[in-house]
């Protein structure tokens with residue numbers, strides 16, 4: 001199996017993040033824990049926060065409420081469009097502390113110096129190892145000395161990865177998005193069916209997700225096939241990339257807030273030298 005070649009086939013990452021689907025599934029337990037962890041780390045005096053891969057503002061907006069100033073960067077115009085719509089509804093005092101830019105963090109020079117950089121919800125798994133190292137160097141340059149980089153990776157169980165590495169036919173995942181999403185003709189129910197492929201050697205994980213959008217009459221209004229490739233970095237690889245860039249590891253913890261991290265996945269607090 002060569003997942004590198006496979007990923008050249010569309011559909012691919014460019015259309016993966018659908019802001020409506022993203023926000024509709026934002027209530028899962030992992031997401032809620034993730035937002036809570038970042039807010040907790042930033043408790044205290046107001047800071048200048050750079051939110052890399054800010055998406056629809058799921059973390060940025062709570063951080064504004066906590067008194068921080070937030071600049072978001074995201075590669076997806078669709079996700080930023082949702083953020084812009086949410087920003088219109090903000091109280092002027094909060095809106096004044098929010099800005100964003102469209103682009104890849106790997107391409108765009110970051111001109112300001114921030115107190116804290118957040119890269120939330122499995123963001124770093126978008127990168128291969130070289131890109132991860134570049135990202136760490138860019139993050140280091142964007143932070144003031146003593147500033148912090150907060151990031152996380154979702155935990156993927158050995159059983160899940162083994163199932164993904166097994167040949168076809170393989171188990172399917174399925175779920176419905178409670179509440180659905182808003183469509184032009186009203187609310188659409190969303191049913192998702194997916195499967196994963198994993199190459200343990202290269203640590204590339206490919207997730208395929210087929211979405212069926214059902215209208216209020218029970219008819220299928222639309223169908224989407226979305227695919228994302230993520231690199232399942234080990235914690236050792238992540239921390240090594242951070243240390244090479246000049247970060248000290250302040251905290252590396254399991255996703256259960258006080259938990260000990262395993263081989264892969266957890267929350268990471270890195271301090272810029």
Ligand SMILES: C[S@@+](CC[C@H](N)C(=O)[O-])C[C@H]1O[C@@H](n2cnc3c(N)ncnc32)[C@H](O)[C@@H]1O
Pocket residue numbers: 017052053054055056057058059073074075076079103104105106119120121122123126
């Ligand atoms: C899993 S979502 C997380 C969004 C947000 N951090 C949150 O927790 O709600 C990942 C986001 O990263 C963005 N992204 C992926 N690669 C990127 C890159 N190279 N530069 C900037 N944003 C990127 C995607 O468009 C998407 O909005």
